[in-house]
Amino acid sequence: MFSQVSRSSAISSSLKTTTTLVTAVNKQFGAPAKFEQTAGEPQPAKLTTDTLNKFQPKLFCVQTKTGISTAAQVRYAHTDLQVPDFGYYRREGVKSPNAKSGGTEASRKNFTYLVVGAGMVGTAYTAKTMVTELVSSMSASADVLALAKIEVKLSEIPEGKNMVFKWRGKPLFVRHRTAAEIQAEQSVDLSSLRHAEHDNERVQKDEWLVVLGVCTHLGCVPIANSGDYGGYYCPCHGSHYDAAGRIRKGPAPLNLEVPAHTFVDEGTLVVG
Numbered sequence: 001m002f003s004q005v006s007r008s009s010a011i012s013s014s015l016k017t018t019t020t021l022v023t024a025v026n027k028q029f030g031a032p033a034k035f036e037q038t039a040g041e042p043q044p045a046k047l048t049t050d051t052l053n054k055f056q057p058k059l060f061c062v063q064t065k066t067g068i069s070t071a072a073q074v075r076y077a078h079t080d081l082q083v084p085d086f087g088y089y090r091r092e093g094v095k096s097p098n099a100k101s102g103g104t105e106a107s108r109k110n111f112t113y114l115v116v117g118a119g120m121v122g123t124a125y126t127a128k129t130m131v132t133e134l135v136s137s138m139s140a141s142a143d144v145l146a147l148a149k150i151e152v153k154l155s156e157i158p159e160g161k162n163m164v165f166k167w168r169g170k171p172l173f174v175r176h177r178t179a180a181e182i183q184a185e186q187s188v189d190l191s192s193l194r195h196a197e198h199d200n201e202r203v204q205k206d207e208w209l210v211v212l213g214v215c216t217h218l219g220c221v222p223i224a225n226s227g228d229y230g231g232y233y234c235p236c237h238g239s240h241y242d243a244a245g246r247i248r249k250g251p252a253p254l255n256l257e258v259p260a261h262t263f264v265d266e267g268t269l270v271v272g
């Protein structure tokens with residue numbers, strides 16, 4: 001089944017869409033008109049307005065027009081095509097073809113802004129994640145960071161003893177000094193020192209000395225509780241350090257290095 005609709009320039013302004021026209025015609029006349037053709041009847045040539053009108057359904061008021069400046073045409077509006085109803089997916093404000101767009105402008109803009117805003121947030125989050133991953137990939141790995149610090153239980157080091165730990169590939173000396181050692185190191189005349197540092201500058205707590213076990217001469221590991229000053233002795237070339245790790249005798253030019261360290265509580269030392 002099909003309906004035939006003619007369109008001319010004179011009535012084109014009133015025919016917004018083919019669907020609208022067919023709907024209006026159907027409402028007025030019921031079911032779409034059918035062609036009635038007699039078998040064996042000679043068909044006129046479809047060249048003029050008159051011959052074209054003979055093909056128009058009689059119920060239609062639309063006329064076919066031809067002319068020098070007017071294109072002659074016959075448009076067939078197929079009404080047997082089943083178009084899916086997308087009304088469920090359309091907004092209420094735009095379902096009617098006669099509704100003004102200005103009435104729904106605010107809500108449509110809000111939706112657009114919401115989509116754009118959400119997209120920007122997602123983009124910013126993705127960019128931030130990518131930058132973070134890139135920067136973190138260039139930093140030290142977790143196992144390296146774990147070795148960057150060392151925690152020492154001070155209760156395991158008896159008074160008067162020096163314990164050696166491995167920290168960042170180097171020996172670390174933690175010495176539990178006696179009261180006599182503290183008294184002796186604090187009373188040293190700084191003018192007699194090659195590398196003048198007071199004992200208070202090298203320790204955070206008087207009873208705990210924390211130094212790297214690397215001789216400042218050529219890097220040997222000194223021996224604890226040895227040497228002329230009872231601190232450390234480097235057997236490589238005979239450097240003597242006192243109980244504050246200060247160079248007192250021998251070729252070493254500087255005191256033993258004191259690494260960054262903190263006492264997180266009374267019994268715990270963190271180095272690094």
Ligand code: FES
Binds near residue numbers: 215217236238
């Ligand atoms: S390396 Fe220690 S004295 Fe030379």
